[in-house]
Amino acid sequence: MDSDTKQHLKYLVGLSILAKIAIVILTIFILGSIMDMYAIVYYYENAMSIFSNHILYIDYYYEYPLLLFIPVLIALVPSLLLHSIMIFALVFSGLMIVCDTVTIICVYLISRKIWSKPKTAFIAACVYMTGLAVQYFAMMDCSSFAVMFMMIGLTMLFYGKEIVGISWMSDYLAIILGYFAKFFPLITLPFIILYKSKSTSLKYEIVSALKIIIPVSVILILPVFVFNPASVIKTYIPMRLDIGYFSNTIIWTVYVWLHDIFGINIAMGDVLLFIYICMGIGLVTIFYFAFKYQKQEPVVLLKFILCAIAIIVLSFKVRSPNYILWFAPFICILIADNIYKIGLFYITQLLAYIEFPLTFALLWDNTKYTNAIFSTDWYLALLLFTLEFSTLLILIWLAVEPVKLYKQIFKEN
Numbered sequence: 001m002d003s004d005t006k007q008h009l010k011y012l013v014g015l016s017i018l019a020k021i022a023i024v025i026l027t028i029f030i031l032g033s034i035m036d037m038y039a040i041v042y043y044y045e046n047a048m049s050i051f052s053n054h055i056l057y058i059d060y061y062y063e064y065p066l067l068l069f070i071p072v073l074i075a076l077v078p079s080l081l082l083h084s085i086m087i088f089a090l091v092f093s094g095l096m097i098v099c100d101t102v103t104i105i106c107v108y109l110i111s112r113k114i115w116s117k118p119k120t121a122f123i124a125a126c127v128y129m130t131g132l133a134v135q136y137f138a139m140m141d142c143s144s145f146a147v148m149f150m151m152i153g154l155t156m157l158f159y160g161k162e163i164v165g166i167s168w169m170s171d172y173l174a175i176i177l178g179y180f181a182k183f184f185p186l187i188t189l190p191f192i193i194l195y196k197s198k199s200t201s202l203k204y205e206i207v208s209a210l211k212i213i214i215p216v217s218v219i220l221i222l223p224v225f226v227f228n229p230a231s232v233i234k235t236y237i238p239m240r241l242d243i244g245y246f247s248n249t250i251i252w253t254v255y256v257w258l259h260d261i262f263g264i265n266i267a268m269g270d271v272l273l274f275i276y277i278c279m280g281i282g283l284v285t286i287f288y289f290a291f292k293y294q295k296q297e298p299v300v301l302l303k304f305i306l307c308a309i310a311i312i313v314l315s316f317k318v319r320s321p322n323y324i325l326w327f328a329p330f331i332c333i334l335i336a337d338n339i340y341k342i343g344l345f346y347i348t349q350l351l352a353y354i355e356f357p358l359t360f361a362l363l364w365d366n367t368k369y370t371n372a373i374f375s376t377d378w379y380l381a382l383l384l385f386t387l388e389f390s391t392l393l394i395l396i397w398l399a400v401e402p403v404k405l406y407k408q409i410f411k412e413n
Contacts, residue, residue: 004118012108012125016101023135033357039141040089043072044079058227061234066220067180068142071095093139099148100138103329104129106151111333113158113298124336127345128329133352137322142182147325149178150185154305157192158298172212180220183238184326187312188305194290195301244367248355249319251275253385260373261382272317279315283308293409299334300408303400306330310396314389321356327396334399344395351388359384 027033047069049056056062071092079088107128111121128134138144153174171192178185189209197205225232245252245268255271258264290304306327313323335341355364363381364370371377 005112008108008118008122008125009105012104012122012129013101015126016104016129017097019129019135020097020100020139023132023139026132027136027357031358035136036140036357036360037089040092041085043068043092043142044076044085044088047072047076057224057231057235061231063235063238064142065180065182065235066224067177068145068182070181071099071142071145096139096141096144099144100135102148103138103144103151106148106155107329107333109155110151110158110298110302111336114302114333115336120336123342124332127336127342128332131328131332131345131349133321133324133349133356134328136353136357137325141320141322141325143322143325146178146182146185147329149174149181150188150326151329153178153185153192154188154302157195170212172209173216176213176216179236180216183236184309184313187308190287191290191301191304191308194287195296198294198296243318245272245317246319246366247364247368247381248321248366248385249317250314250389251317253382253389256382257386275315279311282311286311289405289409300405302330302333303405306334306396307400314392321352324352331395331399335395338398341395341398344391344398348388348391348395351384351391355384355388 024035027035043064046056046062054060057066074095075088075092078091079085104125108121108125111124112118115121115124153171156174157171172189175185175189175192179189193202193205193209221232221236245255251268251271254275255266255268258266258271286304286307290301293300309327309330313319313326331345335345359381361370363377363384369378369381371381
């Protein structure tokens with residue numbers, strides 16, 4: 001590791017902590033908003049169930065995978081000793097800050113494989129680290145824990161043992177561990193298999209992945225599956241079909257424009273079906289492109305993964321604002337050399353931060369706009385989500401450069 005890299009990593013660790021402190025000060029003391037504790041309290045209450053007769057997964061459904069309990073139980077120990085849920089919140093948030101710092105380091109290291117100049121890689125990490133919404137949610141939700149595994153897996157893929165040097169660990173193991181903390185890391189798996197198969201074979205990589213995935217899955221799923229298979233299936237295949245439409249989704253926004261603004265007689269289910277069809281077509285197209293591309297270029301792999309995660313996240317009828325954590329690292333890596341794209345990233349971050357926490361309950365709630373239809377605040381909610389999704393889609397387009405990517409994939413054929 002050269003001196004520039006060591007110096008950059010030291011700066012990033014310190015700046016990561018400062019960024020978190022800054023977002024707390026901005027949110028609470030300057031804007032008078034809140035650091036949302038709902039998720040942390042939810043983790044705490046369910047963790048406390050281990051002291052009752054109601055066992056998670058077995059006696060009742062719990063939406064988060066098993067490995068989430070690693071940071072939860074670590075935070076639970078001092079909170080029990082000191083009899084304080086606030087201690088749990090502080091320790092848990094501290095652990096998520098550590099996880100996000102690891103992600104920032106991974107963003108930097110991956111960027112070193114993408115860009116020739118170390119300065120550009122440092123910019124990519126700093127852009128990620130200064131995103132308002134990213135830094136807000138990095139402290140308040142378990143996603144940071146799973147995102148860390150996903151980014152570690154990709155870093156190990158690109159570096160092998162060059163930096164990590166842990167023989168028992170592999171990119172496949174990191175990805176599957178991330179899945180057992182939250183669903184989204186699993187999306188990267190088929191693309192990693194296809195990427196690695198270019199220098200081996202598809203059969204070899206599938207077998208290699210299964211050698212890790214199967215034993216890990218048996219260890220983490222089977223003991224609970226025996227007692228309550230339905231609960232386990234619902235946890236690890238999170239379709240969320242039993243939850244209503246969320247107002248902070250593309251589905252809802254398109255429906256409001258068509259039905260309420262333009263007066264078209266259309267049902268929400270029709271919009272859902274159309275967007276799900278588009279999602280299916282999009283995913284099949286991305287997989288086909290990844291299959292056809294014969295080279296091993298990290299930047300192309302990141303573009304495939306960004307597209308797949310973004311398509312799935314933005315197509316669901318259920319969306320949490322913290323989902324932005326899942327694709328923000330890839331965007332920051334891909335746009336680090338362009339000041340205009342970076343500026344657009346900050347605009348999307350500002351809009352996402354306005355969405356939550358600043359306007360939650362004021363303009364929108366999970367399944368509704370909170371003000372009367374056609375009122376000023378109702379229009380403001382619609383405008384907010386329209387701008388947010390529009391700018392985000394433009395940003396993803398600019399980061400991926402699909403026309404250029406298409407030519408790059410099929411030029412050799």
